[in-house]
Amino acid sequence: MTAPTDQTDAIASDALIGHTVISVDAMGGDEGPAAVVAGCSLSAKANPDIAFILHGDEAEIAPLVAKRRDLEGRCRVHHTTEVVSMEDKPSQVVRTGKNTSMWSAIESVRSGEASVAVSCGNTGALMAISMIRLRKLAGVNRPAIAVLYPSSNPQGFNVMLDVGADIRADADDLLRYALMGMSYVRNGMGIDHPRVGLLNVGTEEHKGRAELKDAFDLIRDHAEDAGYEFVGFVEGGDISGNSSDVIVTDGFTGNVAIKTGEGTASLIGTRLREAFKYSPLSRLASLLAYPSLRRLRHRIDPRRVNGGVFLGLNGTVVKSHGSADATGVSAAIKLAAQLSQNKFNEKLAARMAAVLPVEEDKT
């Protein structure tokens, strides 16, 4: 990291001491720095304990910050000259991305000046940079991306992982996903004894691929020691159901599943709007139904649970939706702050180191 580049920066920097410092990639995301700064401002208002390091073009960011009184004295800007685009290939970004806001945001976690990073940018690039700069936790072969999925659970959400960090996962990886997901639910949602399900095409033990049968045994055998309940195989319908708190799957299946669910929800939303536009009577009904529909949207609003978490790294990284607005960014920051204040990553590291040797450690 370079030293602070101007006086504002230096003054603000001192003020961050004593706060939970969150490193934010201000240039990632479709909505640009304005949405990110607005999201930081919302979060700052809600949580007096947090402060920010914003990474990006200072000329663009500083005026946005200056307008937000909530951010006064709680925000430092780290100037960067380049931006990772949504189209950039992760392998390319790893080679040439040192001057990007995303790289810089991760670097703040690596150096310890921030405890957690948030970005709305290119997921693949963010994971690649995080892997290279933060490195994997001891005991973890494949890091995972965990997301919250709306469900009929008491808490309203299941945690599913992996949803796309890696398209492969063997039985050992799936066990580690179970342990990481369990730890995330315990520390991020306050559920002491989470229920863990392993995603398959049927609930019978004889079904599915060989690695799933092996994973079944491994996850079952670790349940008592790690303090979770293994509910066995679950199916696609359980992702939105109430059979589990953690849904374990490989990154290929998980990625297809969340995108299928999002697409289906979006199609239903479109059809609902069309249905209400059909006739004068239905338009009147839609006016009266507006509070009900708004309540519905609030309950299943993806912005409220915005933020995939990268698990299995030496540092916490929260990936917000590319299309996140201020509300979405604020939700991701809230999650980041909660995980940081719970010392989630330290607990996760201890659990992963304790559980059992990973194969690649021997090589």
Next chain:
Amino acid sequence: MTAPTDQTDAIASDALIGHTVISVDAMGGDEGPAAVVAGCSLSAKANPDIAFILHGDEAEIAPLVAKRRDLEGRCRVHHTTEVVSMEDKPSQVVRTGKNTSMWSAIESVRSGEASVAVSCGNTGALMAISMIRLRKLAGVNRPAIAVLYPSSNPQGFNVMLDVGADIRADADDLLRYALMGMSYVRNGMGIDHPRVGLLNVGTEEHKGRAELKDAFDLIRDHAEDAGYEFVGFVEGGDISGNSSDVIVTDGFTGNVAIKTGEGTASLIGTRLREAFKYSPLSRLASLLAYPSLRRLRHRIDPRRVNGGVFLGLNGTVVKSHGSADATGVSAAIKLAAQLSQNKFNEKLAARMAAVLPVEEDKT
């Protein structure tokens, strides 16, 4: 097949001549024979060209048929003594299921007395019996189950396959799924030049598993000859989108995807009802909104597109939802009749035989 067992049977049997005969497993499904017979009656009313062979307990079925004037002279009951339950293992059913209504329903297609079979029963058992008794089409290594998925397409649905016939699929299988799905869409939905997409975790050509990259090339190379447009890799969100008419994937991923979509739609429905029950005003709104919501339900009603089709066998088998009511059964019968009247399976057999040699044929 045994000879007709009583006079009613014999008389009705003669009357079937000249009709498109549909073999129906009357005992499959959660709702029992009453729903199946009611569905047949609805279909008979709508389509004067079809007739039925109903397989199951004659003592239970005959009185139900007698009550339906639409079925008079167009329905033969083939008595069977056993029933495949939803919990029965396919491997077990194949060994001991000869006296079940499901086996008998498939046998009618095998013998040629019916052109297509419909069952609401255990999917795995139905596929296993169909494989054993009808055998695979020449050129097909892995048969597939194809379903219609609600989408923003002009026709309102995409066809996705495989959704669970087999948890594995190599590049050759995926090519055949593309060809079978294309043929199904052409003959079942009247789309002459369907768009075919290959499900993956991203649309970039470098993404995904090795077999997907190989399948990409194979499906692309066959597009011109077979008369479809290959749109390349698609993602989970495209299953309900307008980028494709046919979504090709392995049975593991496809099964998780449809169950995820169904579960998500069901959760949104529950939340929508809760939202409308919230207050006196919202309950009033729900009364006024009722026609709009009914219109919505009609557009995305799974019962209207009820019926997975088994592709790649010497004979057409339509699998209806286990929970199908009369409307659902009728939709499955409508699809079965349409495929039979279009001589779909003959066209499919010709296409599969023509396209290229399959590996297992050499062994």
